[in-house]
Amino acid sequence: MDPATVPAPSGLLLAASVAMLAAALWLLLPKSSDTLASRRLGILLGALALVGFAATGRSLGSVGENGVFLTVSAVALVSGLATVVTRSPVYAAIWFAMALAGVAGVLLTLGAQFLGVATIVVYAGAILVMFLFVLMLAQPSGMAPYDRVTNEPMLAASAGAVLLGLLSMSIGRLSAIEPPACCRMPSRADAIASGSAAPVSPEAGDEVARLGAELFGRHLFSVEVAGILLLVALVGAIAVVSRGEAAAESGREAA
Amino acid sequence: MQFLPSPAALAALVKIALLVGGLMTAAAYLVLLERWIAAWVQDRRGPNRVGIPLTKIRLFGLGQPLADGLKIILKEDFTPGHVDRVLYNAAPLVILAASLAIFAAIPFGSVLPPLGIAGLPDPVPFLVAPGLDVGVLWVFALSSIAVYGVLLGGWASNNKYGFLGGLRSSAQLVAYEIPLGLGLLGVVLAAGSLKLDAIITAQAKTGVWYALAQPLGFIVFLVASFAEAARLPFDLPEAEQELVGGYHTEYSGIKLLLFLVAEFLHMVTAAFLIVILFLGGWHLWGVTGASDDIGWVQALLRFAILSAKILAVIVFFMLVRWSWPRFRFDQLMSLAWKVMLPLGLVNLVTVAAVEEYRPALEAALGPGTARAVAVALPWAACLVGWIVAGVFTPSGTDNTPILARDPLDVERGIAAGELPLAETAGSR
Numbered sequence: 001m002d003p004a005t006v007p008a009p010s011g012l013l014l015a016a017s018v019a020m021l022a023a024a025l026w027l028l029l030p031k032s033s034d035t036l037a038s039r040r041l042g043i044l045l046g047a048l049a050l051v052g053f054a055a056t057g058r059s060l061g062s063v064g065e066n067g068v069f070l071t072v073s074a075v076a077l078v079s080g081l082a083t084v085v086t087r088s089p090v091y092a093a094i095w096f097a098m099a100l101a102g103v104a105g106v107l108l109t110l111g112a113q114f115l116g117v118a119t120i121v122v123y124a125g126a127i128l129v130m131f132l133f134v135l136m137l138a139q140p141s142g143m144a145p146y147d148r149v150t151n152e153p154m155l156a157a158s159a160g161a162v163l164l165g166l167l168s169m170s171i172g173r174l175s176a177i178e179p180p181a182c183c184r185m186p187s188r189a190d191a192i193a194s195g196s197a198a199p200v201s202p203e204a205g206d207e208v209a210r211l212g213a214e215l216f217g218r219h220l221f222s223v224e225v226a227g228i229l230l231l232v233a234l235v236g237a238i239a240v241v242s243r244g245e246a247a248a249e250s251g252r253e254a255a
Numbered sequence: 256m257q258f259l260p261s262p263a264a265l266a267a268l269v270k271i272a273l274l275v276g277g278l279m280t281a282a283a284y285l286v287l288l289e290r291w292i293a294a295w296v297q298d299r300r301g302p303n304r305v306g307i308p309l310t311k312i313r314l315f316g317l318g319q320p321l322a323d324g325l326k327i328i329l330k331e332d333f334t335p336g337h338v339d340r341v342l343y344n345a346a347p348l349v350i351l352a353a354s355l356a357i358f359a360a361i362p363f364g365s366v367l368p369p370l371g372i373a374g375l376p377d378p379v380p381f382l383v384a385p386g387l388d389v390g391v392l393w394v395f396a397l398s399s400i401a402v403y404g405v406l407l408g409g410w411a412s413n414n415k416y417g418f419l420g421g422l423r424s425s426a427q428l429v430a431y432e433i434p435l436g437l438g439l440l441g442v443v444l445a446a447g448s449l450k451l452d453a454i455i456t457a458q459a460k461t462g463v464w465y466a467l468a469q470p471l472g473f474i475v476f477l478v479a480s481f482a483e484a485a486r487l488p489f490d491l492p493e494a495e496q497e498l499v500g501g502y503h504t505e506y507s508g509i510k511l512l513l514f515l516v517a518e519f520l521h522m523v524t525a526a527f528l529i530v531i532l533f534l535g536g537w538h539l540w541g542v543t544g545a546s547d548d549i550g551w552v553q554a555l556l557r558f559a560i561l562s563a564k565i566l567a568v569i570v571f572f573m574l575v576r577w578s579w580p581r582f583r584f585d586q587l588m589s590l591a592w593k594v595m596l597p598l599g600l601v602n603l604v605t606v607a608a609v610e611e612y613r614p615a616l617e618a619a620l621g622p623g624t625a626r627a628v629a630v631a632l633p634w635a636a637c638l639v640g641w642i643v644a645g646v647f648t649p650s651g652t653d654n655t656p657i658l659a660r661d662p663l664d665v666e667r668g669i670a671a672g673e674l675p676l677a678e679t680a681g682s683r
Binding site for chain 2: 090094097101104113114117118120121124125126129130132133136137207208
């Protein structure tokens with residue numbers, strides 16, 4: 001779609017939503033001068049901005065059809081916002097986990113089962129548990145005041161809101177272009193909506209196999225590079241630990 | 256406008272109701288079984304009084320779960336003043352919801368014979384979510400969500416014992432997920448599917464259960480699933496004698512009940528997985544075939560075989576509880592990283608090699624000999640791995656505190672405890 005043919009109200013609505021979101025984020029981000037009224041105003045503006053963003057979407061379909069998708073994406077969005085504005089590091093990690101669960105739900109409704117479940121296993125199951133582990137050991141109440149407020153709340157809020165606006169504009173354009181028949185993903189969501197929970201087609205059961213063939217065929221090099229990167233990180237971690245021990249030992253020898 | 260849900264959705268609801276009802280009842284009676292086994296091991300009588308209420312009929316104590324449940328539900332649900340209220344209330348819900356949702360991907364039988372209802376797939380599988388291709392990963396994902404319940408419960412309690420329990424639990428579960436995954440990978444590699452029902456069918460077709468084909472993987476998976484279920488000898492997150500109950504120290508009443516039920520469900524999940532992945536699921540030689548085209552008798556028989564196997568594994572879990580003392584935390588970690596992880600890797604490599612060269616073997620030796628070789632090779636790997644692990648893992652551990660030991664003495668070969676503590680400390 002040509003930029004000139006974007007209907008004006010939608011563009012205005014998008015701009016207004018971006019502005020409201022930026023203001024809401026700025027009001028909500030942890031600052032030294034927070035009042036209850038400003039936070040309430042921030043929550044109100046944020047809700048309005050979300051409604052605005054939803055309204056600029058080209059077609060949301062009926063709630064009955066897309067209810068699951070709308071619910072999980074709302075969970076992902078709201079939890080993502082809550083992650084950055086919450087005061088307590090532990091709560092931020094929990095909100096982040098909720099956001100990941102929402103994203104995994106979106107992937108599941110789109111039929112990308114492996115990605116959806118892998119998101120939970122890798123991020124929520126391993127990485128975030130490690131985060132929580134460290135956060136809980138780090139005693140959040142003992143942190144210095146400058147660690148408890150946002151650096152540059154104004155810039156961060158505007159950058160985030162503008163990025164979201166740009167992304168939704170470009171995605172709106174992309175989804176306006178109908179993909180050719182060859183390249184459309186067979187969607188399990190369609191099959192479930194049409195009443196048969198069974199696999200869509202005989203080869204739909206091989207989704208994981210196809211993903212594996214793709215990863216270890218076309219993208220073998222990337223997989224290998226990622227594996228080597230992880231190995232280097234592992235060796236590095238062990239090296240740091242053993243050097244720490246060696247330093248402690250030589251320190252003892254000197255003493 | 257469609258008012259009634261589709262037959263597939265109704266079937267899923269019926270299965271969910273059966274599964275949740277069955278699991279909750281089973282959890283209650285497994286507690287009774289556990290108390291009976293504890294009593295038997297310790298040579299006492301155990302609960303045998305409560306029978307039918309308001310009568311004198313005792314029924315060997317079969318009414319005990321009802322009495323236990325009523326007692327714990329009617330107890331005061333006390334919330335201490337120093338807790339983080341939101342997370343304190345959310346933690347038991349998170350752990351129970353995750354433990355129950357795991358069963359969406361776990362088959363609890365084979366298939367029903369065709370019912371002939373329009374809109375239902377025929378034959379009807381004993382599985383809530385038959386369309387899920389990544390069943391094994393789903394189980395992994397949700398059991399890692401269940402960790403949050405423990406971790407948050409421990410942190411939100413704002414209690415040192417609870418906190419230590421939560422920390423121990425998260426470290427233990429993250430560490431043992433790796434050997435668990437390695438044990439699992441061998442099975443997935445051999446079966447060529449992430450679906451649990453397909454893994455059972457693969458074992459039924461060849462008649463070789465994966466416990467026989469991959470003994471090392473079975474051992475690694477068994478030990479790791481004890482640790483994941485936090486059962487003795489791996490129950491460090493709630494070690495009563497050290498942590499006063501660990502992460503649920505501050506919980507009482509119905510919330511404590513939710514934690515305890517979730518814990519039992521973890522054990523039941525572990526038993527399901529052990530049976531499905533390694534012990535052939537509903538398959539038994541000479542009794543069940545491998546095909547999905549079965550009658551009612553065969554369908555119920557398969558369900559009974561699966562249930563009996565699971566019960567046997569649970570009884571094994573309970574006997575182990577009274578047979579081994581608890582590990583210390585460093586022993587737990589070195590078992591995971593220094594013994595189970597290498598053994599799991601050995602198993603994976605062996606299975607990969609066997610699966611890779613199986614067609615070549617069959618062409619060269621004939622199917623019978625090839626199958627014997629494919630079973631013998633992993634057993635040889637298991638034996639060698641076992642011996643190597645036994646020789647190179649220290650059988651005793653040095654129990655002196657690390658701070659009292661001088662690393663230079665360790666290098667010079669002076670054993671800990673030979674020097675007096677004060678002298679060692681003074682040299683630093």
